[in-house]
Amino acid sequence: MAIRTIREIGDPVLTKKCKEVAEMTPRLSELIDDMLETMYDANGVGLAASQVGVLKNIVVMDVSSDRSAPLVLVNPRIIESSGEQTGTEGCLSVPGKLGVVTRANYVKVAAFDRDMKPFEAEGTELFARCVCHELDHLVGRMYVELVQGDLMDVEPADGEESTGNEEAEAAPAVQTASGENAEAAGQGETGR
Numbered sequence: 001m002a003i004r005t006i007r008e009i010g011d012p013v014l015t016k017k018c019k020e021v022a023e024m025t026p027r028l029s030e031l032i033d034d035m036l037e038t039m040y041d042a043n044g045v046g047l048a049a050s051q052v053g054v055l056k057n058i059v060v061m062d063v064s065s066d067r068s069a070p071l072v073l074v075n076p077r078i079i080e081s082s083g084e085q086t087g088t089e090g091c092l093s094v095p096g097k098l099g100v101v102t103r104a105n106y107v108k109v110a111a112f113d114r115d116m117k118p119f120e121a122e123g124t125e126l127f128a129r130c131v132c133h134e135l136d137h138l139v140g141r142m143y144v145e146l147v148q149g150d151l152m153d154v155e156p157a158d159g160e161e162s163t164g165n166e167e168a169e170a171a172p173a174v175q176t177a178s179g180e181n182a183e184a185a186g187q188g189e190t191g192r
C-alpha cells in the first residue's frame with residue numbers, strides 16, 4: 001500500500017469523467033488499497049479515484065466515527081434518494097475550504113465490491129452526503145460548483161498544525177452545527 005498524491009482543484013483530471021471498471025485487476029486492487037490508505041492518512045471520509053489521478057469509477061468511503069468501516073464502491077450508481085439536507089462539506093482536493101451544499105438526506109447506492117460482487121448500501125445524513133459528493137467526482141463535478149454562498153476557510157484547531165485537510169470532504173463537526181444534522185451518522189472527520 002502506498003499513499004498517493006491527492007490532486008487539487010485546478011488539476012484538469014478532476015473535471016474528467018471516470019470510466020466503468022470492466023474487471024478487477026491486481027493493479028486496480030492495489031489502487032483501492034492505496035485509496036483507502038490515502039483517505040485515512042488525510043482524515044477523509046471519502047475519496048474518488050479521479051482524486052488520485054485515475055479515471056476509474058471507484059470510490060472509497062468510511063463514515064464511521066472510529067474509522068473502522070471501509071466501504072469500496074466500484075461502478076456505483078444511486079438507485080434511490082430522498083429528502084434534503086443542507087450543511088457544510090469540504091473536499092480533500094480543495095484543502096482548507098468548506099462550503100454549504102444541499103444534498104439528498106437519504107440515498108441507496110448499487111455498486112460492486114472489490115471482488116466485483118454486486119451489492120447495495122443505504123444511509124442518511126453523512127453517508128448520503130458523502131455518496132453524492134463522491135459520485136459527483138466520478139463525473140468530474142466538484143462540490144464548489146454547488147456551494148450556496150461563498151467558500152469558507154477552515155479554522156485550524158488551536159495548537160494544531162494545519163494541513164488544510166482536517167475537515168476535508170464533509171466535515172461532520174461543522175455539519176452538526178447546522179442543526180438538523182446533529183445526529184450525523186459519522187462523527188469522524190470528513191473528507192471526500
Ligand code: NI
Nearest residue numbers: 091092093192
Ligand atoms: Ni471531494
